Amino acid sequence: MNSQSIIRANAELRDKPPHEIVRWAIGQANGRAVVSTNFRPYEAVILHLCVQVQADIPVLWADHGYNRPATYKHAEQLKKLLRLNIKTYVPRMTAAHRDAIFGPVPTPEDEAALKEFSAIFKLEPFQRGMRELAPSVWITALRKVQNPNRANLDIVSHDPNFNTLKLSPVFHWTDAEMEAYLQKHHLPNEWDYFDPAKADEKRECGLHVAWGGKAVAAS
Secondary structure (H helix, E strand, C coil), X not given: CCHHHHHHHHHHHCCCCHHHHHHHHHHHCCCCEEEECCCCCCHHHHHHHHHHHCCCCEEEEECCCCCCHHHHHHHHHHHHHHCCEEEEECCCCCHHHHHHHHCCCCCCCCHHHHHXXXXXXXXXXXXXXXXXXXXXXXXXXXXXXXXXXXXXXXXXXXXXXXXXXXXXXXXXXXXXXXXHHHHHCCCXXXXXXCCCCCCCCCCCCCCCCHHHHHHHHHC
């Protein structure tokens, strides 16, 4: 889709419910849609929405190896509950190996080191997954309330890092709307999630910003 088509699509989809947006997104994909997840809070919403339209949609998970036990248990619970077609990609170095050689994960005070960590442990496996799955449509759980960078996006966008159409069906939903969906469909949530590649919810790990597309090659 060109820029004008994306503008029209966003105008048409702005007031549509997320399940209709998901159906529209998968209809654009010619069988090549994926949904990504990290099993953070409310991820069950986008996963449930997607499998209602395409039960076997590939679910791309870049597991950096630093998730907390509750997150891994939540992932297994959702995998069984929703019969997810999980495609897991992991770093080429284990978390234990990295920690033994380099010590603790960098904090936001060392931005360069944190970006390098993200490139190796999150961006590289994610990029590898996107190359292998080669989607024409990438469905995400991005929401404008998550951080300032995401507030500047929209339901439909072109992702230059992966040259794919990116769809965010719950982009305009609030936490209350996400919570209501979970309760309506009896879906679990997980509040112990922590992403060391972001370290702070106001930061970006690199998947949805320009620097992330260059970080792997530079690392």
